Amino acid sequence: MKKIATRIWLLIFAFLIITVVFMYVLTNFLYQRLYVQDTEETMVEVGLKLQTMYDNGKVTDEFIADIEQFNDYSNLNIFAVRNPRELSACVPFDIDYETLIGPEERQKLLAGKYVQKIGYEPRFDRQLISVVIPLVDQNRLEGIIYIYFPLAKISELANSGVILLFISAFIFLVVASYLIYKGIRHIMRPLNDLQLAVEQMSYGNYETRVPVNSRDEIGKLSSTFNKMAEAIQQEDEAQKTFLATVSHELRTPISYVKGYSEAMQNGIITESQKEDTIQLIVREANRMERLTNELLQLARTENEQTNLVLYPIPLGETLREVQKILTHQADKKNITLHVDVDDALIIEADEVKLKQIFINIIENAINYSYENSKVEIVAVEKTGSAQITIKDYGIGIPSEDLSHVTERFYRVNKARSRADGGSGLGLSIVEKLLKQLQGSLEIESVVEKGTTVKIRLPLMED
DSSP: OHHHHHHHHHHHHHHHHHHHHHHHHHHHHHIIIIIIHHHHHHHHHHHHHHHTTOOSSSOOHHHHHHHHHGGGGOSSEEEEESSGGGGGGTSSSOOOHHHHSOHHHHHHHHTTOOEEEEEEETTTTEEEEEEEEEEEETTEEEEEEEEEEEOOOHHHHTGGGHHHHHHHHHHHHHHHHHHHHHHHHHHHHHHHHHHHHHHHHHTTOTTOOOOOOOSSHHHHHHHHHHHHHHHHHHHHHHHHHHHHHHHHHHHHHHHHHHHHHHHHHTTOSOHHHHHHHHHHHHHHHHHHHHHHHHHHHHHHHHHSOSSOOOEEEEHHHHHHHHHHHHHHHHHTTTOEEEEEEOTTOEEEEOHHHHHHHHHHHHHHHHHTBOTTOEEEEEEEEETTEEEEEEEEOBSOOOHHHHTTTTSTTOOSOTTSOTTTSOOSOHHHHHHHHHHHTTOEEEEEEETTTEEEEEEEEEBOOO
């Protein structure tokens, strides 16, 4: 935050420097434009009016006296001479005649035009502005009217208000600095809060939130951080729950296998009980194997890229292959797998993942169907997609559980024994696989009447 504050201060300082430079340039511009130019115009105007007093011919002493008399009520210094070289005797400073009236200036004077000069005069220690007005008769320069005026310095012009200017500038800087300081603190406060929240998050305090007091960019950033923190917190809680559930699911079969194996090793199990004990150990080992396989499958689906390379697959052929795989399992409960598929349906999918989806759902349908019933698998085209409907006539799912059945380790019947219940990962895997295949899942169910699962997958484009 200090770096941001420093950048802001440097930016403000740069603007102040630019302001000072601009004011300096503006002051010099106004000095030249308003003061020097105005003085020059006044001198020229006075000189031209005095020029009208000249009646041609020789410049008389009376004319020179009248011009000099004008000095008594004017702040300008005005002299009239017959020969410009005589000026050195009239003005209180040295005049370089060749510089004042050179060949070019003399031609201008003979043409009736005035000459204006600005130069530094050491005697006055300031710039001196002068105007030479010609007195011409029949292309002869009979004399000149010389007007000069020492220009005041900028410091002299502002001398009366310079103290007030400095005091005002000091007060302005103090007030501006205070307001800028308060403004930067106000701007930095939510950023400081956000920095502290990020540090708390890095320590594992995922409950950390930052207040949102505005709708500007910082407010949006704080709101986004809160959403991110909430998502991280939920993910952390889900991960802890997942690990606890996995530990619980594995601990029970491990306890069975370990306990009965030790009992057999120690001779506690009788000969008549060995067969049942071995079957129980095999069953629990199979359950551990199934659980670990499903966990690996779930991990793969979460780590794989969502954008898979999809290719055309005949839907009917895939469903019939899945039917053959699961027929033996269905026969154990005397359940008929009835497949009705439009062989013209060609979908865009991945065959391995597609079979995983169908096997998981149809296995669930078999496991939770009543004996001597059937599972119907129907695939048709609907609104540009392939809709696969898998319907069983089993125990069904209560309405309050339908929205949770795709959650990891969720079981509808919490009291169901682990022998007849799954791991609770099957539908979670199905949902993730369908997202990768750009498909969707819909489940409808009525208790004691059965469950209908509808899957929609994209058809191959023509």
